[in-house]
Amino acid sequence: MTSTTESSCTTQTVQGTHRFQICQFSYGNVGDNDYIRSGAFSVGGFDWVIVYCPDGDGVDGEEYISVYLELMSKYAEASALVDLRLINQVTGEACTICAENEVPNQFRSSSFEEATWGREKFISKRALKDSVYLKDNCLVIECVVTVVNELRVSGNKAFYQIEIPPPNALEHFGKMLKDASRADVTFKVRGETFPAHRAVLSARSPVFKEQLSEHMKENKMQHVTVDRMEPAVFEALLHFVYTDSLPTMDDLDRDEKDAVVQHLLVAAVQYGLERLKLMCECILCMSLDVKNVAVILRLADQHNCWKLKEACVDFLVPSERVDAVMKTHDYETMKLFSPSPLADVWEKSRRPRRSSP
Known part of the structure; x- marks a missing residue:
């Protein structure tokens, strides 16, 4: 031995x-x-x-x-x-x-x-x-x-080498999303069909849990129609539900990806997915520019995204940016329907700066 x-x-x-x-x-x-x-x-x-x-x-x-x-x-x-x-x-x-x-x-x-x-x-x-x-x-x-x-030198110890593979639960859930053979519910989004699994959706989202419970209890429906959402957004939503991550979206240009993330933030709020909401806020903070800041500020104000709203206000404080944004169509829309964020910009831009000691 x-x-x-x-x-x-x-x-x-x-x-x-x-x-x-x-x-x-x-x-x-x-x-x-x-x-x-x-x-x-x-x-x-x-x-x-x-x-x-x-x-x-x-x-x-x-x-x-x-x-x-x-x-x-x-x-x-x-x-x-x-x-x-x-x-x-x-x-x-x-x-x-x-x-x-x-x-x-x-x-x-x-x-x-x-x-x-x-x-x-x-x-x-x-x-x-x-x-x-x-x-x-x-x-x-x-x-x-x-x-x-x-x-530091450690003392002698018995040597056992048992290799443990990394966690792979999310990988298996991702495979479930691609395999429709055991799906027990189908979502119809603007003519496109997405098979899914009630148990996964109910575990991840309280809104899905209540929605699917009502559908199956009242009329035993296995098909759910989703209104006012684009297929690409719902597909990204399902990807997050199953994998806890966002799809790469490499086939989209910057404006298209920006639009998907904006709509995905709204979907995250709709389905009670707080982590997805914060992920979308983080991405939008990194993509702020003169063309999209008015839209994102209005979105942040509507859905109580305080950090994203603060980032938009800080972006708009320099006077030359405000002047450029005021020329956009989205600024006029925000001024009409969401005037309160603009008041924050005005107040912060007029706040006297402290002189350095």
Whole structure:
């Protein structure tokens, strides 16, 4: 009889992420210093800041911006991996510009050179112009810091290797949606038919539960007609009910996807799907522009989407945007049927700004 034991040597790490938003990017450096520090953030028991140099940090770096991570804790030494990124303001995804993710960098607070790590020529100003990283004259820098602590060696233990597959319940539910053989209810939406399963719908939505219960109890109907909803929207709604996620919608352009998400938000409210409602609000917040903000603001006001409404109001506060939106047909419709959000915009735009100390 043989036995196997194991011990392990593990490096303890702590990871944190901080985003630094640079507003009025085109104004450059308006202070007395050559750099601007972000607010301090803590990772692994140390205080850190992002250092942003709008006019570069070097003799020939005027055409670039410089970005560094700086250890701010006094009399401290830290070992950390660093990933400096820019946020794509169309997709919301982060793109690595420079990173040290193989050998930890040694930070010492004794001097600026030893306390910082980054890139003098982080990215050129020419590359940033009209890029996805710059929106409304705003740039967002993200820094992921992984602090590496001391090694720890565990004691011996018996070694058993049993591989457990990842959870796959949602995958099976997704297959159920595609397999109509065991469906027990059918929805008819503007001439298109969607088979589904009463048990799944009732478990996910209190509205579906009540609706299907009434239909089957009163007249044993297995067919439900859905009015005032487009087939693409109902299909996306079912996809969420079965998979807890949204379909990719890669075949739609931006305006078409925007319209589907707006209608899907209304459907989420109609069927009591709070998570789907919040997912739609998040997507619409990321897609605000002069053409659609009036429609989305009216939608947010009608369905009590407070965060989405606040995002729309903030978007409209700059006077040049308000002037552009006022020329759209949707603005006239909102002014006629939903005037209260416009009062919020007017009040916020007229609110005096605090002078910096």
